[in-house]
Amino acid sequence: MALAVRGSRLITVDGTRYRWVVSPDAAGLAVVAGWADGDGARMVTWREHGTIVAPGEVAALIRRAREHGWNPRERGPQHTFRRDAAGCRRL
Numbered sequence: 755m756a757l758a759v760r761g762s763r764l765i766t767v768d769g770t771r772y773r774w775v776v777s778p779d780a781a782g783l784a785v786v787a788g789w790a791d792g793d794g795a796r797m798v799t800w801r802e803h804g805t806i807v808a809p810g811e812v813a814a815l816i817r818r819a820r821e822h823g824w825n826p827r828e829r830g831p832q833h834t835f836r837r838d839a840a841g842c843r844r845l
Contacts, residue, residue, distance in 0.1 A: 757773040757774070757775060757786065757787075757788045757796070759773070761775055762774060762775040763775070763809075764790055765787075765809055765812055765813060765816075767813045767816045767817060768817070770789070770826070771789075771790035771791055772787050772788065772789060772790050772816060772826065773787065773788055773789075773790045774786065774787040774788075774812050774816075776807050778803070781800065782800045782801055782802050782803055783800070783801040783802070783803060783805060783807060784798050784799070784800055784801075785798070785799045785800075785801060785807055785811075785812060785815055786798050787812065787815070787816055787819075787826070788826055789826035789827055792827065793829065794825070794826045794827045794828055794829055794830075795824065795825065795826060795828055795829060795830045795831065795832055795833060796826075796832040796833070797815070797816065797819040797824050797826065797832065797833045797834075797835070798832055798833070798834045798835070799815045799818075799819065799834075799835040799836070799837050800834070800835070800836045800837070801837055815835075815837065818835070818837075819833055819835060822835070
């Protein structure tokens with residue numbers, strides 16, 4: 755499912771354009787990313803409240819998700835991860 759244009763930002767990582775947004779929740783901050791040029795699976799990485807989420811961090815999260823099997827161009831369920839002091843793990 756594509757992210758809405760309104761409220762999201764564009765980022766290019768390794769030649770692919772993505773849309774991303776930070777969505778706060780009681781459990782933390784959800785960094786949500788998806789392929790900007792079509793419909794596909796989303797990636798959600800949960801961060802702790804108080805974390806600053808800058809474009810460089812988003813690019814690193816996208817690369818990490820790709821390493822763990824996320825393909826933004828394929829339809830399917832969203833890929834969910836949690837990043838904390840111990841690293842990034844798939845949920």
